Amino acid sequence: MRSFSFNAGVLGELHKRAGVILALVLLVVVASFLSDRFLTVPNLMNVLRQVSIVGILALGMTFVILTAGIDLSVGSILGLSVVIFAGFVDQTSVPLAIALGLGAGVLVGTVNGLGVAYAGIPPFIMTLGTLSFARGLSFIYTGGTPVPILDEGFFFIGNGSLLGVPIPSIILIVSLFVCAAVLTFTPFGRSIYGLGSNEDAARLSGVPVNRYKVAVYAISGFFAGLAGLVYSSQLSIGTPIAGQGYELDAIAAVVVGGTSLFGGKGSVFGTFIGTLIIGILANILNLNGVDPFVQQLFKGALIVTAVFIMGRSMRAR
Amino acid sequence: MLKATLLAATALVILPTLAIGQERLPVSGKTCEELTAFYETLPFTDRLPLDAGPVEIDGEVRDITIGFSQTAFNHPWRVSMLESLQAEACRHENVSLIVLDGNVDVAKQNNDIRDLIARGVDAVVMSPVESAALVPAARAVMAEGLPLIVLDRDVPTEKTLFIGQSNVTMGEQVARRMVEDLEGSGKIVVITGLQGSSPAVDRDRGMRNVLADYPEIEVLAVGDGQWIREPAVPIMEDFLTAYPEIDAVFSHAEESSWGAQLAISRAGRCEDGILHYTFDGSNAGFEAVANGTFQADGNYTPFIADVGLRAALYQLMGMEIPEAADYDLPGKTLVLPDSPVVTPENAAEWAGLGWGDFAPTPNPCR
Structure with a gap:
């Protein structure tokens, strides 16, 4: 039951995340040597906005992976919420469209959770099913044609900024702190670590395992919907293929951020840094005009190297 | 609460299914009425002209089934191509379509085409995911003696006709x-x-x-x-x-x-x-x-599948395909002019x- 004492303070958090933070610092230093335009405020704001969609997905994914689960459906849920936002925002009102889009995310997430917790379907299979199902719904809803969004206010959510910080990045950072608070200060958040490292032990000690599992998938669904909000408002279009393959980007961010795929170990701060590392890598490769074919090599190598180093440092401890 | 969630989930499944039920054609969601009006705007209806009405083969009107294997329906361009096909099919009451979605996966499309053969279609129209990988499927169609019309991306093997722009x-x-x-x-x-x-x-x-x-x-x-x-x-x-x-x-x-x-x-x-x-x-x-x-x-333009369907019907009716020309790959091609930029x-x-x-x-x- 050691993991029940996992709510370390900020300093402890820094210590645990030392490897990831070091990697981030190193990447920033290298990047600033490779391009004199890297360390400029507009570019850093670009990076922060560019990572917001995958960053938000990865926050929800962290909850699921902490329980030793996986959520493959987040890209499809994003796509579903995107077409719902697009379908309702011009016809009805922005708040109603947002409520419906986020609601759809929570609904599909809840279905995932019910399947995993109560029907005993392995998370990989359950969410693989909803990956296909939710994507199918988006195609049926739109007939395969993108739905343009003309509402100016909605466009502002994805493209405006407050005090120079893009709104999508603010959404990401606020979500990050809310998630961190939930994981650190609530019984629910702390039990998730226990549930992930030893489900039976958690159950025996009175953790409502099934309900908590439903909750983590619903949370993941919610954040997929929120990422869909950023997506559709940034691009002012609801395309049914939105978010294809994003589940893998989100998983990569979580893993690079040091969260264990076996559950019980990790944090949303790590995930955030993992998201930044992947985002900065893409940014610096683009700034240097690196061929898109070669960019894929860098990304692949980064993921494997990060996990290799993390694995070693975990074992060393 | 659990019950309510399940009910809502069920409704999510059933509602779209009902919506499709009303004579709307698959994928495009259009009715034949809408498509017949749209047919008038298609760019290549003057190629391989064919009058509306039932298609006779050897003086006999029977049901004709055409299989269509599309790369995927993940882009409206691909859906538009299907609409041009459905618009042609709507003009002939004894012609029906089986439409399959290749999911941008050559393996899936290979299987789809074999499924079409197994279902006994009269001809196959396909728009391949990728050239070389669809050669075995194309050979299987030709081996059955069925007309094979290839659209948009070519296949380097024997076929009835390739139609595409460059x-x-x-x-x-x-x-x-x-x-x-x-x-x-x-x-x-x-x-x-x-x-x-x-x-x-x-x-x-x-x-x-x-x-x-x-x-x-x-x-x-x-x-x-x-x-x-x-x-x-x-x-x-x-x-x-x-x-x-x-x-x-x-x-x-x-x-x-x-x-x-x-x-x-x-x-x-x-x-x-x-x-x-x-x-x-x-x-x-x-x-x-x-x-x-x-x-x-x-x-x-995606609007080439109506020409493809007419080519298949010409073949079934035993008519020469005018303008079909030899080219550097096996089979024939119908050259469509580049639409001006x-x-x-x-x-x-x-x-x-x-x-x-x-x-x-x-x-x-x-």
Whole structure:
């Protein structure tokens, strides 16, 4: 039951995340040597906005992976919420469209959770099913044609900024702190670590395992919907293929951020840094005009190297 | 609460199913009535003409089933191609379609085509995911003695007829227009379609064929826009950060051009007057050319499947396919002329003749 004492303070958090933070610092230093335009405020704001969609997905994914689960459906849920936002925002009102889009995310997430917790379907299979199902719904809803969004206010959510910080990045950072608070200060958040490292032990000690599992998938669904909000408002279009393959980007961010795929170990701060590392890598490769074919090599190598180093440092401890 | 959730989930499944039930054709969701009106606007109805009404084979009217295997229905261009096919089928009451979705997966499409053969279709129309990988499936169709019509991307093996336009010459046309506008010198960035896909390769080749004669035009960087909007935004943002001077964006898809334009507006570079050269030929794209957002739109039409269906029916009726010509691959081809690139000069006459009925995105720079 050691993991029940996992709510370390900020300093402890820094210590645990030392490897990831070091990697981030190193990447920033290298990047600033490779391009004199890297360390400029507009570019850093670009990076922060560019990572917001995958960053938000990865926050929800962290909850699921902490329980030793996986959520493959987040890209499809994003796509579903995107077409719902697009379908309702011009016809009805922005708040109603947002409520419906986020609601759809929570609904599909809840279905995932019910399947995993109560029907005993392995998370990989359950969410693989909803990956296909939710994507199918988006195609049926739109007939395969993108739905343009003309509402100016909605466009502002994805493209405006407050005090120079893009709104999508603010959404990401606020979500990050809310998630961190939930994981650190609530019984629910702390039990998730226990549930992930030893489900039976958690159950025996009175953790409502099934309900908590439903909750983590619903949370993941919610954040997929929120990422869909950023997506559709940034691009002012609801395309049914939105978010294809994003589940893998989100998983990569979580893993690079040091969260264990076996559950019980990790944090949303790590995930955030993992998201930044992947985002900065893409940014610096683009700034240097690196061929898109070669960019894929860098990304692949980064993921494997990060996990290799993390694995070693975990074992060393 | 659990019950309510399950009920809501069930409703989510059933509602769309009901909506499809009302005589609406699969995937496109259109009725035959709508498609018959739309048939009048198709560009190539004068090729292999065929009167409306039942199709007779050997003096006998029987049910004819045509199998259609599409690359995927993940892009409205692909849905529009299907609409042209359905529009032709709607004109002949004894012709029905079996439509299969290849999910951009060559293995799936291979299986789909074998399924069509097993279901006893009278002819196969296919638009392959990729050339070489569909050769075994194409051979299987020919071995059954069924007419095989290949659309858009060719298959290097025996077939009844290949119908398509050339992405290489279309790429050349759009690039030539760009070179004219830039007066032979300038700095450009390229946002490709999904890297490795054949239209992206061909459009790039067309562009490079033209640029080979203009060493003063410098390609600063290339990014993978994957045909869609989202990836193009960060790529263009980074290009704008890296290069203070960009004269034009050569993008393989309208969607990616929209993404690039969004990045330009967010970077506060609207005043730079960066030009857009793009492809797709949608009505939204034509409007964007007319109002000056795009400078040229490669007019790659999806409306060729009606010609494909007529070719299959000609074959079944034992009629010669006029204009079918030998070419450098096995089988015959029906050469369709490149539709002219849509530019500000001809945008008005092309209005409404492209594909897709969605509105263009508002230009974020205005």
